[in-house]
Amino acid sequence: MGDRAKGDYINKSRNLNNSGTINNRGAGAFNLGNINDQVANTINQLPNFNTEPDKKELKALLNELQTAIIESELDKEDQEDTLQQIQAIAEALQDSQNDAMKKTAKRAMKVLRGTAAALPPSAAMVTICNQLPDLISKIF
Numbered sequence: 001m002g003d004r005a006k007g008d009y010i011n012k013s014r015n016l017n018n019s020g021t022i023n024n025r026g027a028g029a030f031n032l033g034n035i036n037d038q039v040a041n042t043i044n045q046l047p048n049f050n051t052e053p054d055k056k057e058l059k060a061l062l063n064e065l066q067t068a069i070i071e072s073e074l075d076k077e078d079q080e081d082t083l084q085q086i087q088a089i090a091e092a093l094q095d096s097q098n099d100a101m102k103k104t105a106k107r108a109m110k111v112l113r114g115t116a117a118a119l120p121p122s123a124a125m126v127t128i129c130n131q132l133p134d135l136i137s138k139i140f
Helices: 002-045 053-070 076-093 099-116 124-129 132-139
Strands: none
Touching: 002 053, 002 076, 053 076, 053 124, 053 132, 076 099, 099 124, 099 132
């Protein structure tokens, strides 16, 4: 009976894994909302950068980019990954003189541009991502 109980457990586990796959998709959509909110909060908490026009412009572009991503044709997983890159740049913008933050921002920009390359050239995300390298190089 010990073996049978073990076998029953495995079968139940398989059933749970099947429904887990469905739930994970739902969780992904939920996580997209969470990361989207986190990105918005991080960007909104940045200073106005009134005396630093490049940083002010980057902050505005990050806001625009966030909206463009949510409205893009990217699948949910790519949207989430892309939002995480915006989050990384926004966090780096808080301490732009830190070498680790500089590296993080530059890496995030490369990922964003790579993702944008998969979209039609007229997509808003592509247009915004094309403006990032100049700003990133000036700030970081």
